[in-house]
Every structure is written in C-alpha cells, then in structure tokens.
Amino acid sequence: MTSLRLYTLLYLAFLYAPIVLLPLFAFNDGTVIAFPLRGFTTAWFAELAQTEALHEAAVNSLIIAGATAGLATSLGVFAARATSRYRFPGKAGVVGFIMLPLVLPEIIVALSLLVILLQLGLSLSIWTVVAGHVLLCVPFATAILSGAFAGLDPSLEEAAVDLGEGRLSSFRLVTLPLIWPGLIASALICFTISLDEFIIAFFLSGNDPTLPVYLWGQLRFPGRLPIVFALGTILVLASIALLIGAEVMRRRGLRRAGLSDRGGSLI
Amino acid sequence: MASQSRIWRPDGEAKRGLTLVAPPFLYALLLLAAPLASILLLSFWSQDFMTIERDFQLGNYREALTDPLYRTLMLRSLRIAGLVTLITVLLAFPIAYYVSFHVAPSRKSLWLFLITIPFWTSYLIRVFLWRVILAFDGPVNGSLMGLGLIDEPLPFLLYNANAVIITLAHAFAPFAILPIFVSLERIDRALVEAARDLGESAAMAFLRVTLPLTAPGILAASLIVFIPTIGDYVTPRLVGGTQGTMIANMIYAQIFDLNDRPMGATLAVCAMTIVGSLALAVTLLTRRWSLKR
Numbered sequence: 345m346t347s348l349r350l351y352t353l354l355y356l357a358f359l360y361a362p363i364v365l366l367p368l369f370a371f372n373d374g375t376v377i378a379f380p381l382r383g384f385t386t387a388w389f390a391e392l393a394q395t396e397a398l399h400e401a402a403v404n405s406l407i408i409a410g411a412t413a414g415l416a417t418s419l420g421v422f423a424a425r426a427t428s429r430y431r432f433p434g435k436a437g438v439v440g441f442i443m444l445p446l447v448l449p450e451i452i453v454a455l456s457l458l459v460i461l462l463q464l465g466l467s468l469s470i471w472t473v474v475a476g477h478v479l480l481c482v483p484f485a486t487a488i489l490s491g492a493f494a495g496l497d498p499s500l501e502e503a504a505v506d507l508g509e510g511r512l513s514s515f516r517l518v519t520l521p522l523i524w525p526g527l528i529a530s531a532l533i534c535f536t537i538s539l540d541e542f543i544i545a546f547f548l549s550g551n552d553p554t555l556p557v558y559l560w561g562q563l564r565f566p567g568r569l570p571i572v573f574a575l576g577t578i579l580v581l582a583s584i585a586l587l588i589g590a591e592v593m594r595r596r597g598l599r600r601a602g603l604s605d606r607g608g609s610l611i
Numbered sequence: 612m613a614s615q616s617r618i619w620r621p622d623g624e625a626k627r628g629l630t631l632v633a634p635p636f637l638y639a640l641l642l643l644a645a646p647l648a649s650i651l652l653l654s655f656w657s658q659d660f661m662t663i664e665r666d667f668q669l670g671n672y673r674e675a676l677t678d679p680l681y682r683t684l685m686l687r688s689l690r691i692a693g694l695v696t697l698i699t700v701l702l703a704f705p706i707a708y709y710v711s712f713h714v715a716p717s718r719k720s721l722w723l724f725l726i727t728i729p730f731w732t733s734y735l736i737r738v739f740l741w742r743v744i745l746a747f748d749g750p751v752n753g754s755l756m757g758l759g760l761i762d763e764p765l766p767f768l769l770y771n772a773n774a775v776i777i778t779l780a781h782a783f784a785p786f787a788i789l790p791i792f793v794s795l796e797r798i799d800r801a802l803v804e805a806a807r808d809l810g811e812s813a814a815m816a817f818l819r820v821t822l823p824l825t826a827p828g829i830l831a832a833s834l835i836v837f838i839p840t841i842g843d844y845v846t847p848r849l850v851g852g853t854q855g856t857m858i859a860n861m862i863y864a865q866i867f868d869l870n871d872r873p874m875g876a877t878l879a880v881c882a883m884t885i886v887g888s889l890a891l892a893v894t895l896l897t898r899r900w901s902l903k904r
Contacts, residue, residue: 355784359729419634
C-alpha cells in the first residue's frame, strides 16, 4: 500500500518533470540550456515583448483558438444532444465516425486535409487551420457536453413544451441555462487544444504561423532557446489557467444537475 | 390520438435524432471522409516532375512494399509504438488502480485532474524539454554522475529509439490511465470481497477477479496509445536522431522536401491500413476470448 503510494508520487514527478524544468530555464541568465543554472533574469520575457513576428503568431493563435472553441462547441451541442437524448438508426456508426479524429494519427488528418485543399486550389490561411482544429475538437466537445446533457431531466423541457413554448425556445429557456457550465468547460478545453496544437497548424497555416509553428521555427536557433522557454512558460500557465476554469465549470455543471462527480471531463 | 402518438413516436424520435446529429456528421464527412478518400485516390496516381499523372497505377504501392528504407521505417514505427504501448500501459495500471481503489471518492477527480494537466500543456515544449532532460549535460546524466553511479554521460539516452520511447511514454500516459481507471471504477467491490471471503489471497483475488474485469480498459488503453503513436512526427524529429526516425517523418519528407505527394499519400494509406487491421484483429480476438469465458 505505501509502496503503491510512493510509486504514484514518483510517477507524478515523472509526469511533471518537463513542466517544472521549463520556468527554470526561462528565468536562467544564460543561453546554454543545461545545469548548473547561472542566475535570475527576466530579460527573455522582455525580449518576447519586442518580437514582432511573435505578436503576429499570437494574434493568429488567439483568433484560431477562439473560432475553434465556438464552432467545435456548437457542433458538439448537436452531437451530444443527439447521442444522449435520441435513439436513431446507425447511431453507433455515426457517433463513432464523429469521434474518430480522437484516435487517428494527427499527421493523417493534417496530410489528407492539405491534399484536398491543394487539389481544390484553395489557399492556406488561419481559416484552414480553424477547419482542421474544429474537426479535432468536436470529439472532445461532444464528450464533455454528453456529460452535461446526461444529467438533464428531459421532463423539464417537455414541461416547457406542454406549456406552449416551441421546441427551440424551450431549449433556449430551459436546457441552455442548465448546460451553460458544460458549454463553458467545452469551449475552454477546445481553446486550449487549439492553442497548443502543432501538426495540423504546421501543415495548414501557410504564411500565417500560429504560436506553436513559430516556436518550431525558433527551435533551430540555439541562441533563441531561452526565449522559446519564456514563451513556453507563458503558454503552459495560460493552459493551466484555462483548464482550472474548465474544471470549475464542469463541477458547477454537475452540481447544478444534481449529479455526483465521476471523475475528469473526459470520462 | 394517444395510440397514434405511441405508434409514431419512434419515427419522430429517429428523425429528430438524425436531424440533430446531421451538422457534426456532415462536417466530419466533408473534412475527414472526403480528405481520406482523396489521399486514397492520390496514392494510385504518380508524380511526374512538377505535375501529377492521373493514371491509375500500383507503382507507389510496389515501391512502398519493396523499398528496404520504407520497410525499415514502417517496422521501426511498429516496434516503437508497440514498446511505447506496453511500457505506458504497464506503468499506468498501478496509477489507475491506486486512484480507483485507494483514493477517497471525493478526491478522485482532483487526482485525475493532476494527472491530465501535463497532457494538456504544449506538446511541442514538452517533447523539446525531454531533449534537455536526456541531453549529455542534462539532469539525468548530471545526477547519475553526481551520485557516482556512472563516470561519463550515458550514450544511449538521446537521439535514438530509446529517447523516442521515453518521450512518447510520457506524452501518452493519461491516455492509458483514464480508460483503465474507468474500467476499474466499474468493478463491483463486492466481487473482490467475495473472492477474499472464499479464501483467495489478496494477490490471487487481484489476478482472478480484478485483472480479468479490467481487460476491456487495458485493451482500450493499448489501442488509444498505439494508434496515434505510430503516426507521431514531432518526437522522432526532435529526440530521435537518424536511428529514431519514424514513418511520419518520411511521409512529411515525401510531401514537403521531395515533392512526391502521391508517394506520401501511399505511405500514409499503408500506415493506416496496417494500424487499422492490427486494431481490428486485436479487438476481434479479445471479444472472442471474452465470449468464451
């Protein structure tokens, strides 16, 4: 029992090792990424503020992540409501297909999208990245929102219909307020995935790099590495903040639905 | 009226369900099925200098199956993905078991949250940091030398298949932990207690009750780690060196460096076919095995 606990703690240390090292080098006063550390500096963060190309990449990333979060969550609402509320022929196949990007190697998704875009003669831009990211995020949105819909009592909406509201307005007036925390959680998770995603953005961004694509380009220059780590630190902190937000909303949603917690947002 | 609504209800329900699921399904058809079909088509065409020859031919597949370089890369990718799957699932099982059986129910979601956080943070940065950790002057070699366990940096840590395996085992850890955790949670604790009451030792109760009931979770974890690992591009590129190069790097090189899109498409189709049939075979075999029992 105690050895199992010790193993678990060691495993957590293994999981967190890279993230713990990141800020050490981001604040280290030296361009060589190795121990021993040389001293404390915030110069790398100051340099981030003055890099024009980085700002463009950041704006691209934020637009893509925002659009992806909105679109993937909207599509996720349809999929989650259909799966949790209705039986229909071919359900397993249809839902399995929607969830497929979750397990497909990303390079296959990226490559096939690139090929069809090039064959159609479309030019690459931040919107082609959004198209790919939405495909990738819909399964996550569906999984999270299914949790929100599953806890919903269908008689609530039926009562509104019986009282004379239309299907759509009873969804808006009754269901939407109840699944609101789930929507926020889904949007935050999709935003995080899109912000960090590399392969699809690498293939489809053309001349509009996202932050990870910009980072990838910088990895070739040893002198730029501390700046990469400073940017990485900011990205990791942003991701953790978004995730905590998503987790808080997910728990609020569960409480609102009167359910007990079964685990994480992906279960 | 009442009887009529009872008769018509399934149809109405099916219609409403299909209408609702249509937008995400059409999106997936348009942006996944159509592109996948297009690379399948492309794999039967050929690249003639700058233009693409649109005559149906099997030359790419002949080349993909006979060229020793492609075969080496494919086999290596399979071997690396297999080892990553084995290591990740073995390392993950005790964690899932600990959280499911030994953590208070109210704290379980906090533990799962802690386990999944590293997975959500920038993949690129995490992989790159493994290059720092495993480097000659990195913390692993540094602390081993500091402890006096080794005299000079270990040569087998970075720029080879080992580095790729370690990094991928780290990256896919939550993918393995979550499905196993879910299947452990579903186990009725009374079954384990019954085995103990009937005289089984704790170890035997685990082997004969808990472990078989977790088989679906272990299978799901294995597939969910194995399939994406095969197609990983970033990790072999950053930490693999020439000895750790995998099939995804070759697919990328065909498309962008060698400008032979049909060959890249062919390799992608081959990789998917191999992975897909392996996954299918494993699933069918396990289903048969579990039905027999």
